[in-house]
Amino acid sequence: MTTTLVADTAADPATVAMLESLEARLRWLSAWTIHNANHLRESPDGLKVGGHQASCASITAIMAVLYFHALGPHDKVAVKPHAGPVLHAIHYLLGQQSLDQLQRFRGFGGAQSYPSRTKDRIPVDFSTGSVGLGVAVTLFASLVQDYLVAHGGLAPADTGRMIALMGDAELDEGNIYEALIEGYKHDVRNCWWIVDYNRQSLDHTTADRMFRRFDDIFETCGWRVLTLKYGRKQQAAFARPGGTALQEWIDACPNVDFAALTYQGGAAWRARLTADIGAKPNVAKLLAGYDDAALADLMTNLGGHCVATLMAAFAAADDDRPTMFIAYTIKGFGLPFAGHKDNHAGLMNPGQIAGLRSTMGIAEGSEWAPFADLGDNAATAMAAFVAASPIACHPVETPGAVIPIPARLPVPDGAEQSTQAAFGRILLDLAKSADPVARALADRIVTTSPDVTVSTNLGAFVNQRGLFRRADMVDVFNAAKIPSAQKWSGHGAGQHLELGIAENNLFLALTAFGLAGPLFGTRLVPIGTVYDPFIARGLDALNYGCYQDARFLLVATPSGVTLGPEGGAHQSINAPLIGMGQPGLTYFEPAFVDELALIMGHAFRHLQADDGGSVYLRLTTRVIDQIKRADATWEADAIKGGYWLKRPRAESGAALVFTGAIAPEVLAAFDDLVGDIAGLGILNVTSPDLLHRGWTAAQASRWTGQGTSTSHVDALLAPLAAGARLVTIIDGSPSALSWLGGVRGHRVAALGVDRFGQTGTLPDLYRSYRLDAKAIIDAAAELFLA
Ligand SMILES: Cc1ncc(C[n+]2csc(CCOP(=O)(O)OP(=O)(O)O)c2C)c(N)n1
Numbered sequence: 001m002t003t004t005l006v007a008d009t010a011a012d013p014a015t016v017a018m019l020e021s022l023e024a025r026l027r028w029l030s031a032w033t034i035h036n037a038n039h040l041r042e043s044p045d046g047l048k049v050g051g052h053q054a055s056c057a058s059i060t061a062i063m064a065v066l067y068f069h070a071l072g073p074h075d076k077v078a079v080k081p082h083a084g085p086v087l088h089a090i091h092y093l094l095g096q097q098s099l100d101q102l103q104r105f106r107g108f109g110g111a112q113s114y115p116s117r118t119k120d121r122i123p124v125d126f127s128t129g130s131v132g133l134g135v136a137v138t139l140f141a142s143l144v145q146d147y148l149v150a151h152g153g154l155a156p157a158d159t160g161r162m163i164a165l166m167g168d169a170e171l172d173e174g175n176i177y178e179a180l181i182e183g184y185k186h187d188v189r190n191c192w193w194i195v196d197y198n199r200q201s202l203d204h205t206t207a208d209r210m211f212r213r214f215d216d217i218f219e220t221c222g223w224r225v226l227t228l229k230y231g232r233k234q235q236a237a238f239a240r241p242g243g244t245a246l247q248e249w250i251d252a253c254p255n256v257d258f259a260a261l262t263y264q265g266g267a268a269w270r271a272r273l274t275a276d277i278g279a280k281p282n283v284a285k286l287l288a289g290y291d292d293a294a295l296a297d298l299m300t301n302l303g304g305h306c307v308a309t310l311m312a313a314f315a316a317a318d319d320d321r322p323t324m325f326i327a328y329t330i331k332g333f334g335l336p337f338a339g340h341k342d343n344h345a346g347l348m349n350p351g352q353i354a355g356l357r358s359t360m361g362i363a364e365g366s367e368w369a370p371f372a373d374l375g376d377n378a379a380t381a382m383a384a385f386v387a388a389s390p391i392a393c394h395p396v397e398t399p400g401a402v403i404p405i406p407a408r409l410p411v412p413d414g415a416e417q418s419t420q421a422a423f424g425r426i427l428l429d430l431a432k433s434a435d436p437v438a439r440a441l442a443d444r445i446v447t448t449s450p451d452v453t454v455s456t457n458l459g460a461f462v463n464q465r466g467l468f469r470r471a472d473m474v475d476v477f478n479a480a481k482i483p484s485a486q487k488w489s490g491h492g493a494g495q496h497l498e499l500g501i502a503e504n505n506l507f508l509a510l511t512a513f514g515l516a517g518p519l520f521g522t523r524l525v526p527i528g529t530v531y532d533p534f535i536a537r538g539l540d541a542l543n544y545g546c547y548q549d550a551r552f553l554l555v556a557t558p559s560g561v562t563l564g565p566e567g568g569a570h571q572s573i574n575a576p577l578i579g580m581g582q583p584g585l586t587y588f589e590p591a592f593v594d595e596l597a598l599i600m601g602h603a604f605r606h607l608q609a610d611d612g613g614s615v616y617l618r619l620t621t622r623v624i625d626q627i628k629r630a631d632a633t634w635e636a637d638a639i640k641g642g643y644w645l646k647r648p649r650a651e652s653g654a655a656l657v658f659t660g661a662i663a664p665e666v667l668a669a670f671d672d673l674v675g676d677i678a679g680l681g682i683l684n685v686t687s688p689d690l691l692h693r694g695w696t697a698a699q700a701s702r703w704t705g706q707g708t709s710t711s712h713v714d715a716l717l718a719p720l721a722a723g724a725r726l727v728t729i730i731d732g733s734p735s736a737l738s739w740l741g742g743v744r745g746h747r748v749a750a751l752g753v754d755r756f757g758q759t760g761t762l763p764d765l766y767r768s769y770r771l772d773a774k775a776i777i778d779a780a781a782e783l784f785l786a
């Protein structure tokens, strides 16, 4: 049952007064930071800088009480994106943010528009920006915290709450409910979601019909819901004669009317209340006790603006149960456009900000002073209060000790193999390895998958290492001796987080696991598997993880039309372009399993390197003949993105260039063509992404005079004659490789897939999509005839 909070009447008055003053400081500093960027800083391009004064003012009391009173030293917070300036103001008061950064808010190298872990200079626990994702990631972070405690990677005393400060319109994002469901299954705890319930989104006021529905939804999923509806002044008014009628009126008032009246102010409130309930007993007398300004103040004294109510609410959630706080607020509270439906991006004009300054008692010229115009004693007292708040001793993040990686990962045996099966085998070997380095690495691997653990070949690893569950979970089938290849029991030492089918959750889980080092001090090696086409389902969450430099290995199979009979809706086409276009993620697509073993070892290092990142492996279920290697000279180039599988003769006139599963078709075409095209080579591109990045980076460094280096791809293609021709081929969008012609001006015939797939056998599909040896030979012939 939802609890509606009442103000803590026993709250220490000095603390309440201090937090009220801090609220005013935050409201002022956030508004002034945005004002400075828009009205005072010089603008060379005439563009509006922007910022959200109304969204900030709505949440300043919540943030003042949270940060300067309720937050524990190990709590971590995702701040709603549009309240970024409030977070900067908090750290400014703490002495952890510079004036220069505030003055350069939204400028090049200045404080960021939305809190950013990687770009801001204050401690930011979670980046936010794409609404909904910053909320849900806190739920996964609390699962990661539990995981680390269960695995001895975090002392129980060093745990905290994972907290999201969210806008009410974020509750429309589906990813919130996907996370909610997953959290319920995993018995999430130590998670607070605090809703700034101003009942306004970007476009308008939000729907009344959702009133009480959010409570139901969250309570159904095991959350405690605490509603902060009325502030202390309202609670006092309700207790007076006529007060019950006033409370009933407030409860029945539609969102949009409440917002409009807030904007119109005291006289409008009086007229409306008088018309609606003025005839009820004692109401006229009650209203007469307030002048217009006091009446406006009373009507907007909602729970989310009342320090004593907020203190009571945070104190009420003193256990580990996940808790949702619905804090009623006014968008633009205390600002001239409070309640106006269009205030989302509204900016005060110079006259309005001057008015706010003088109401707040700040002298002209003292706008940036952290404790402006408080008087010496009060300023000293406030500085001491701020310095004593637990947030002031928030531990500094460290990346966590690096996990040693074996020099080589063993290559699975077998003359014929698929990269997907080999991936599962390599993980299994790690899980069972007697080598201490390999075993220690396996201990830090955590796997996860949105209901495709078996079909992406993680099953064997899970058999070895188990499912992660805080409470033991028996494998009923196994206990009943029912034969099954998958023997999965759940326990605290388990290393696989089983997810339902929701790819957003996969990427948010990978993000949270991939931040285990900086957030909790112990690194993990997260590996997530997914069907390649369904990466697209979680794309924004993938981008979100990369944006905050979370480190994980993403392994996607099956891929391309090579999937065969399973059909057209499961065949990934543009995934290579996603891999190439996503910053913070390096895409590899090995053709042979020795390449895969090499690249996985590299990936485990890259995930931990200071200048590293995440890695995406696009694998296949197709079993192909493996290559016999004469030596290991190919390896260094394979890690850099490509190597000559068949070295071309110097000044060769042609090369076949390929990526991934269609290697056999390329080799067959080669055998056919090599007699006619002397010196023909085969370039195996293990990473179109790395080759392309290296190419453009080398150009950029030459143009800016920072280097003279040639890129790896330039060096690879250098042996070819100036007028050489390339046939490129990939089971995916042909543009992943067609650009190679631009490197040294070679003519290109680009084979690949650019329409939806079909069901069929591989020969059917390769013939139809022009991925077979004949297509390669035809393309080469045409290039030479042209
Ligand atoms: C995924 C995504 N879609 C759209 C936006 C643009 N946008 C920014 S804020 C916002 C409305 C936010 O309303 P609410 O969450 O209630 O915040 P508040 O009222 O506190 O500003 C929208 C649509 C966004 N940032 N992210």
Ligand SMILES: [Mg+2]
Pocket (backbone or CB within 6 Å): 167, 168, 169, 196, 197, 198, 199, 200, 201, 331
């Ligand atoms: Mg809102």
